[in-house]
Amino acid sequence: MPAGTLYRGREGMWSWVAHRVTGVLIFFFLFVHVLDTALVRVSPQTYDDTIALYKTPLVALMEYGLVAAILFHALNGLRVIAVDFWAKGPRYQKQLLWTVMGVWIVLMAGAVYPVLNHAAREVFGS
Template sequence: MAHRVTGVLIFFFLFVHVLDTALVRVSPEAYDHVVATYKNPVVAVLEYGLVAAILFHALNGLRVIAVDFWSQGPRYQKQMLWSAVVLWLVLMIGALYPVLGHAFRQVFGS
């Protein structure tokens, strides 16, 4: 279920991303205004959520491929799931500063 939910979330992000990028052709000033609204801590947290969704979707997708195409895949799917979740958690901890660092510097002024 989480794989499907993250897929839908990524799709909606891509849809909005295409729309706001296309805005530059209509009005560069409007595009600049929209991009300026993205520079706040709330959007930074949403960006971290996007990274989480993409990373989980990718890792779980590799697990699904292994289950489907490896003859031993169904036997080890539970272990592969937990491996993907642990790897996802480690990578998400590693992504905290690169993704959210600028937001904390904005809020706390350093």
């Protein structure tokens, strides 16, 4: 593969972009998580109100998005390690990416029930 073709508009570039985007999303989640946890020391009532807000169906969908971001970031990180440290990694980076995507889809399908179950009960009743 000629130099520069690994990333330019191909799977490698899009996995790079997705890796950066998911990393930023995870960082912002952690930032908000630290802030909302700190509320318990500042105002317990505000903390309780915030936790009640987190039990809404919209936030459940956001939790599912968080699971998606973390899983993709972790799996793609393993792919990046393989491409960087395995001598044949660059040659097989496309196949590794499609493997990551397949594993990610299977894991996300398995996460639907545990993550969205409480939201479904809230929307459709017990």
